[in-house]
Amino acid sequence: MEKKLPTIEIIEKYCKGCHICVEFCPTKVLEMKGFVASVKNLEACIKCMQCELRCPDFAIKVSA
Amino acid sequence: MAFDYDKYIRPGKLPHIWCPGCGHGIVMKGLIRAIDTLGLDKNNTAIVSGIGCASRLPGYLDCCTLHTAHGRAAAFATGVKMAKPEMNVILCGGDGDGTAIGGNHFIHACRRNIDMTYIIMNNNIYGMTGGQFSPCTPTGAKASTTPYGNPDPSFDVAQLAIGAGATFVARGTAYHATQIDKLIVEAIQHKGFSVVEILDDCPTTYGRRNKFKSVIEMMNRLKDVAVPVKAAEKMTAEQLQGKIITGVLHKVEKPEYTTEYAKVIERAQK
Ligand SMILES: Cc1ncc(C[n+]2csc(CCOP(=O)(O)OP(=O)(O)O)c2C)c(N)n1
Ligand code: SF4
Ligand code: SF4
Ligand code: SF4
Ligand SMILES: [Mg+2]
Numbered sequence: 001m002e003k004k005l006p007t008i009e010i011i012e013k014y015c016k017g018c019h020i021c022v023e024f025c026p027t028k029v030l031e032m033k034g035f036v037a038s039v040k041n042l043e044a045c046i047k048c049m050q051c052e053l054r055c056p057d058f059a060i061k062v063s064a
Numbered sequence: 065m066a067f068d069y070d071k072y073i074r075p076g077k078l079p080h081i082w083c084p085g086c087g088h089g090i091v092m093k094g095l096i097r098a099i100d101t102l103g104l105d106k107n108n109t110a111i112v113s114g115i116g117c118a119s120r121l122p123g124y125l126d127c128c129t130l131h132t133a134h135g136r137a138a139a140f141a142t143g144v145k146m147a148k149p150e151m152n153v154i155l156c157g158g159d160g161d162g163t164a165i166g167g168n169h170f171i172h173a174c175r176r177n178i179d180m181t182y183i184i185m186n187n188n189i190y191g192m193t194g195g196q197f198s199p200c201t202p203t204g205a206k207a208s209t210t211p212y213g214n215p216d217p218s219f220d221v222a223q224l225a226i227g228a229g230a231t232f233v234a235r236g237t238a239y240h241a242t243q244i245d246k247l248i249v250e251a252i253q254h255k256g257f258s259v260v261e262i263l264d265d266c267p268t269t270y271g272r273r274n275k276f277k278s279v280i281e282m283m284n285r286l287k288d289v290a291v292p293v294k295a296a297e298k299m300t301a302e303q304l305q306g307k308i309i310t311g312v313l314h315k316v317e318k319p320e321y322t323t324e325y326a327k328v329i330e331r332a333q334k
Contacts, residue, residue, distance in 0.1 A: 013079065024283070056085060057078075058073075058093070063065055063066045064065075
């Protein structure tokens with residue numbers, strides 16, 4: 001059975017490019033694209049929500 | 065489902081003014097989750113602050129909010145609580161606001177044990193005004209006013225609160241985001257004056273001067289220094305050198321101020 005992928009929404013106008021979500025994602029799902037965070041490898045997401053919890057700017061939302 | 069923060073944010077207020085990587089946003093999110101967990105009525109919840117970057121927090125929240133004078137959050141909040149004891153009163157602000165200019169108000173709110181919760185965001189510096197040292201700047205650290213290193217010993221905010229009589233004292237960090245709301249929930253549920261110190265980061269005025277290459281290094285430091293209370297109990301004084309204990313540090317029951325004051329009113333009216 002195919003596993004259901006989460007949806008990761010990055011609100012670009014809120015993102016300040018601090019790198020926190022990218023650095024602390026345990027499975028390296030995210031990367032910086034210029035000054036904003038972006039999703040590089042959605043398949044690896046384990047839905048731990050650490051990126052969403054630590055983003056100081058309300059800029060990343062993970063929906064399982 | 066992703067947590068819906070928008071329910072608690074005043075429309076049009078984001079993005080907030082805090083710098084990239086500033087931990088104040090992480091703390092604000094923790095407070096919002098705590099308010100949600102407890103199901104607090106926004107119209108019966110007052111968020112009160114002084115002045116500083118941290119003290120800008122209430123302006124974003126769709127609750128009853130007061131942005132007051134530097135160091136005076138506790139004085140204004142006490143007024144709110146005395147007039148409306150049924151209201152949930154939450155104070156927030158920075159280390160400078162709370163332990164320098166507002167130190168006096170802070171200790172007396174602790175001493176009175178008035179049923180309010182104080183979230184103090186300790187980034188070891190006066191962030192807003194460009195990085196002057198605060199009573200929480202570590203010895204030896206650099207600030208704009210201590211370019212050769214700070215000679216002062218620093219306050220331990222949690223110990224100060226315990227010594228002054230606060231009946232619930234907890235400490236978390238901006239790195240340990242999942243813990244923040246849990247500590248705030250427990251603090252709000254406690255009947256009496258509760259203090260939650262969050263070790264925070266100011267990459268702009270503290271980090272750069274103190275050889276942190278990035279906010280990631282500052283976050284990693286918070287991760288490394290924090291030791292949960294339970295783990296600390298099994299560690300020797302030597303092992304605890306340079307560590308900071310996190311979790312619920314102090315919890316006792318004592319008479320609460322608005323309850324005691326109501327008795328005074330009753331006696332006076334007899
Ligand atoms: C009476 C008065 N004195 C001084 C100031 C200048 N002032 C504004 S914010 C601040 C320090 C804030 O530091 P802190 O509370 O640690 O908050 P942070 O900016 O670090 O979050 C100072 C000294 C003021 N606004 N009012
Ligand atoms: S939810 Fe966890 S695994 Fe998924 S992107 Fe965020 S931090 Fe990475
Ligand atoms: S943590 Fe938030 S603000 Fe920082 S880079 Fe990631 S999405 Fe952007
Ligand atoms: S100056 Fe420091 S405390 Fe103020 S918003 Fe910037 S990082 Fe945060
Ligand atoms: Mg400060």
